Amino acid sequence: MKILILTSEFKPYVWGGLGRYTNEVYNTIKDRCNVDVLNIPTYSNLFLEESISESDTIIETESGNKIVHFFRSDITSIFDSIHSQNNVSELIENIYSDVSVHFDKQYDIIFLQDYYNSLLALKFLLMNKTRKIISVIHLPLYSGFTYFDKPLSDEVHHYLESVMIRYSRKIIVPSKFAKRAIIQSHSINENSVVVNYHGSHFSEDSLVARPANKVLQILSVQRLTEQKGLMYLIRILKKLAESSIPFQWTIIGNGPKSDLFRKKITSEGLDKFVELLPFVNHDDIHKYYDSADVFISTTAFETFGFTIIESMSYACLSISFNNGSVNELIDNMENGFLFNTSEYDDIVDLIIDFNRNPEKYRLVKTNAITKAKSFCWEKNVERLLTLFEQESDE
C-alpha cells in the first residue's frame, strides 16, 4: 500500500498537535507500508528565521520514504485568494506543478490532514496521482464554544472543509465532540465519520503515582493563543501567589500572545513563580511531566487534548476546563478534575487542598495512568491501517 501524508506540519517544522499527530502516525506506519510525506507549512513565516528562504523545497529520504517540505511565501494566500475571489485555481496549479515532480508514483491513499490543503489534495485526485483521499479533521470549524459564535473567515474555512469532506472516502476525527461538530455543520452520513482517539506515550517509571514535591510543581503545556485561555492561567496564578503554598509553575509553549503574556506575568509580579519555556524538544518534555505534581489546562475549546492525556500518563493531578472533548479524556474526580470556565477560582482551592493532603488524591493519579493507557498510538494506527486496507480493497 502506498500512502502520501499531505500535511501542514511535520518534524521539524511543527507548531502544535497536528505536527505531533503526523509524526506519531508516520513513525508507526513507516515500517509497515510505503509512506511519503508532503509538508506544506501554512505557518511558514515561523520557520523563515531558521535560514529557510521563502521558496525552499527541502527533501529528505528515510528508509526509502520521501519527505518533502515545501515552503512558498504565497502559500498562506490561499485564504486571501478565495476571499477576494482571485484565481485560487491558478495558485493551486502552480503549487501542484512544483510539488508533483517530487512524487512520481500513484498512491493508493492520500492521507490529508485538515482543510488547508484540501484543494491541493483534490488536484492530486483529479490528476490520478491517488485513488482515494482519507482525511483527518483535527479542528472542525464549528468546534468553538457555541455553534453560533462564528470565527472570522469562517466562510473560507467552511468551504475548504466542505471540499475535504466531499472528496474524502472517510473522515477521521479525534473525539466524539469533533464528530458531532462535523455532522451538524455538514451534510454528511454519520457512518462516514470515524472517531479515532489520538495516543500518548507512557513512562514505565510512573506505574505508581509518585509523592508530591515540597515545592509544588505545576505544569502547563500549550500554545500561547487566545484559544488556550491565557488570562485564566494568570488569574489562577495570581490567586495561588496570594495563598501561602510554595509552588513553581512551568509553562511550556509559544504563540502570537507570547510577548504579551510574558509582560502580563512580569507586571503582576508573578515572574518569580513562573518559568516560561517557549520550546522544549519533544524528546525532553517527558522530564517536565515526570516532575510535575499538577497539570493545568485552561483551554477555551479543544477537539482532543494531547497534553492533557500526556499529563495523565505521567500521573499528574490533571485539571482542565470542561470544554470541547476534554470530558472524553478526564472523568471528573475519578482520574482528573473538570471545571467550568466560570469556576476558575475553584481550581485554586483544589490545588491548595492537594498541597495540604496529597495522599487524598493518590487514587485519582493512579487512575489517570490507567485511563491514559487506553489512548494508545499503536491502537490508533492499527485502526487507521485497517481503514486504509478496507478502502484500498474497494
Next chain:
Amino acid sequence: MNKGIILCWYFHLPSVTSDDEIIDAINYSIIPLLQSHFRTKKKFSIAITGSLLKRISEIDNSVLELLRALLNEGLVEILGSFYYEIYPPAVPLSYLKEHVKKDLTVKEELLGERPVSFYVPNFTWVSVLELILSENRYQNCLLDFENFKYSTNVQTWKWSTFNNLEMKTVLENKFMLKGEGNLIYYTEYLNYIFRDNFLVKRFCFGNNNVLHDQMKPEMVDEFVVDLFSQMNDNKFLTLCDDGDRINPVSYLNYEYFLEKLDEDICTFPGSVNSKEINKIELNYMPSSTISKHYEFWMKDIDSIMYKQLLDEVYLKMANCNCPDKKETVLELQDVYFFFWKTISRKKYYLKKLYELLNS
C-alpha cells in the same frame, strides 16, 4: 435614577439543534453569564425565546434555578420575545400574536414572571407589533436605531444621513442625531429603548472587540471610561446582543467589565417607566430591519420557495380548524431557513413543511 447602563443578552437555538448543542450553550454561555451577575451583583436582562427556555427546562433545571435566584435578588429582568426567532415582516398577524402569547405563557409558567419589556430579535420590527405588544401588557421594547435608517419613505430626506449633522435615523417627524439614540422614546403604546449599535460593535461584536481580547483588560478600562463620559441625564446606554458573545474566551473580560461598573449604574429596561425620566414623544414607530431591503432575508431562490410553501400553509390553516398544527407552523417560521449560511440542516424544515402541507 434617570440614567443607566442596560445590559441585555438574547438566546435562541432553533428546534433542529441537538440536546448536546443546547447543553453546550448552557455550559459555555448561559450559566457563566448568570453566575457572573450573581457574583458581581450587577443588574441585567435576559431574553431567552420561549421554545428554547422550554427545552432548557427539560434538559438542565439548574438554569431555571439560577434565574429564579437572580429574580429573588432583584438582579435580572426577564424579557419577552417571540416563541421562536422569526422574521416578523414575513409572518402573518395571527401567528405574530401567537408567538408573543406563547412566549409569555412559557415564561409565566416556568419562572413565575410576566415580562413587561420585549426584545425584538435581529431588531427587525414591524409597526403592527406595537399594537400586539400593548395588547399583551408590554410596556417597553428594545430596538436598534441604525435599523431605522431606511425605514421611512421620506426620500427627499435621504441626504440627511450623509451630512455633517451625523443624522442617524429619521423617525416620523423626529430626527435622531448620534447620541440621541440613547434617549427614551415613547408612543401611546410603548416606551422604546434603542441599542447603541456603535458601542455594541466595540464591546462584543465579531472577534476583535473589548470582550474577546482576553489579554487586554485595559480595553475594558478604556471602554468603561468612554461609557461614563457619555452618561447624561435621561440617557440609557443599551448594550444588547446575542448571548453567545459571552463564552469561555470573552468571559473573563466580561466579569472584569461588570466589576468595573458602579453598583447602581446597571439597570433594567423596565426602569424607564419611571416618571423621572424625560422621554421624547413619537407619533408612530415605522417598521425596520437590519438591512434596507426585504431581499436581504429572501435573497435566494431557496428562501423564496420556502416562503411560498409557508404562504400555502397559511391558506390551508385559514380554511381548516386544526389548532394542533399551529405549533408546527410556529416552528417552521423560525429564521433558520432564511438566515443561516450552512445548509446542512435545512432539510429538517423543508421535510416538516412538506408533511404539513400534505397532511
